[in-house]
Amino acid sequence: MEHFDPAAATQAYLNTMSAADMAKAIAYTRGGHWLILWGFLVSLVTAFIMVKSGIFSGLRQKIDPENRRGFLSGLVVGLVYMVVSWVLTLPWALYANWYREKSYGLNNQTWMAWLGENAMLSAIGAVVGAVVIALLYLLIRNQRRIWWLWGGALVGVVALAGMVLAPVYIEPLLNTYQPAPPGAVRDAVVELAHRTGTPDDKIYIYNGTKQSDRYTANVSGLFGSARVALSDAMFKKNADMSEIRAVVGHEMGHYVHNHGLIGAGILTLLAVVAFWLTDRLFPLFRGLLGANPASGIGDPGAMPVLFAVLAFVSLLATPATNTLTRQVEADADHFSMVHANEPDGMAKALIKTAEYRAPSPTPLEEIFFYDHPSVENRIRAAMEWKAAHMPAETPAAATSVSPATGAATRDHPAAPPPGGQPTGKE
Numbered sequence: 165m166e167h168f169d170p171a172a173a174t175q176a177y178l179n180t181m182s183a184a185d186m187a188k189a190i191a192y193t194r195g196g197h198w199l200i201l202w203g204f205l206v207s208l209v210t211a212f213i214m215v216k217s218g219i220f221s222g223l224r225q226k227i228d229p230e231n232r233r234g235f236l237s238g239l240v241v242g243l244v245y246m247v248v249s250w251v252l253t254l255p256w257a258l259y260a261n262w263y264r265e266k267s268y269g270l271n272n273q274t275w276m277a278w279l280g281e282n283a284m285l286s287a288i289g290a291v292v293g294a295v296v297i298a299l300l301y302l303l304i305r306n307q308r309r310i311w312w313l314w315g316g317a318l319v320g321v322v323a324l325a326g327m328v329l330a331p332v333y334i335e336p337l338l339n340t341y342q343p344a345p346p347g348a349v350r351d352a353v354v355e356l357a358h359r360t361g362t363p364d365d366k367i368y369i370y371n372g373t374k375q376s377d378r379y380t381a382n383v384s385g386l387f388g389s390a391r392v393a394l395s396d397a398m399f400k401k402n403a404d405m406s407e408i409r410a411v412v413g414h415e416m417g418h419y420v421h422n423h424g425l426i427g428a429g430i431l432t433l434l435a436v437v438a439f440w441l442t443d444r445l446f447p448l449f450r451g452l453l454g455a456n457p458a459s460g461i462g463d464p465g466a467m468p469v470l471f472a473v474l475a476f477v478s479l480l481a482t483p484a485t486n487t488l489t490r491q492v493e494a495d496a497d498h499f500s501m502v503h504a505n506e507p508d509g510m511a512k513a514l515i516k517t518a519e520y521r522a523p524s525p526t527p528l529e530e531i532f533f534y535d536h537p538s539v540e541n542r543i544r545a546a547m548e549w550k551a552a553h554m555p556a557e558t559p560a561a562a563t564s565v566s567p568a569t570g571a572a573t574r575d576h577p578a579a580p581p582p583g584g585q586p587t588g589k590e
């Protein structure tokens with residue numbers, strides 16, 4: 165091997181995708197960007213319907229005619245709000261999260277199975293959500309000037325509790341998690357766990373293909389409940405050991421670098437800003453939606469207005485939250501390179517995720533819509549790491565590497581994929 169060029173190696177990996185698969189990935193991903201906007205419009209329309217129906221102002225009037233500072237009106241109106249908004253947005257959810265996924269071959273469930281899971285999670289969400297909503301209204305009414313600060317703290321506490329409890333109480337409702345069985349995969353993962361300081365008893369395989377064939381793994385939980393879980397989809401797509409090591413190394417990066425905790429901290433700060441903006445924008449939305457001008461932000465009767473503002477603010481925050489998660493994901497990739505040292509395994513695994521994340525977005529598209537760095541950029545980072553860490557026997561190859569540029573990649577002749585025949589899908 166005379167000269168290893170990371171840009172050419174990256175392009176060679178991208179070229180392993182067929183034109184048809186690439187077109188489908190782009191259609192799916194771009195359509196997904198639009199879903200964010202349509203989803204926001206759906207929430208505006210439902211808010212309008214809810215305001216016009218007068219259910220919520222009437223309900224609050226009945227429970228708490230004076231709009232005192234009680235917990236009860238927030239709780240009851242909150243519960244009704246959660247149920248009504250679930251019903252009103254269900255057709256949209258069914259389209260966006262089931263039908264559309266199914267039509268791209270990314271969902272393995274019948275609509276009944278999907279609806280069953282959705283209803284169960286929504287019921288849990290409605291009860292927990294109503295309590296959180298009631299607490300939020302308590303804060304708004306009793307800390308009128310700085311409720312947004314307290315509201316941010318509330319979000320932080322809820323996020324932490326959710327992270328600790330989800331692997332114990334929520335995830336087992338959807339999937340079966342089993343410790344990785346003895347064998348080569350488990351040995352490799354345990355070896356990597358020892359190397360990275362991850363507990364080796366927290367490696368699970370779950371039946372992710374029950375929902376979809378997405379090639380994926382995740383780390384969830386916090387403190388005692390933290391764990392690494394691999395979807396069985398990873399084993400149905402002929403993952404080789406280098407891929408598994410690369411992906412598990414990435415997940416262990418999330419674990420060891422406390423990305424969950426950092427994420428909760430950032431979410432808290434973002435929530436403070438979001439609630440402050442919500443406080444300022446509330447009168448505008450109240451007017452736009454035609455709600456009673458006499459009901460302030462602390463009136464649970466105007467709950468649909470509050471949530472419409474929150475939907476707007478979270479739409480605005482999308483590029484910011486995506487940019488933060490992209491940093492964290494790049495850090496986990498780097499951790500994997502350092503500890504698992506599988507740049508080609510990483511590239512092969514990433515190509516398998518490209519079916520649901522088009523690999524080469526425009527820079528703006530990546531900034532706005534990508535919660536992971538693009539597959540192209542991640543493969544290039546892996547190939548650059550490979551170039552910089554070529555074995556010592558071939559120092560010439562390591563030093564003659566030229567930095568990759570996006571433009572140069574396109575003109576490069578397609579080199580055979582480094583590291584052997586990649587196991588592309590199908």
Ligand SMILES: [Zn+2]
Pocket residue numbers: 414415418493496
């Ligand atoms: Zn990740």
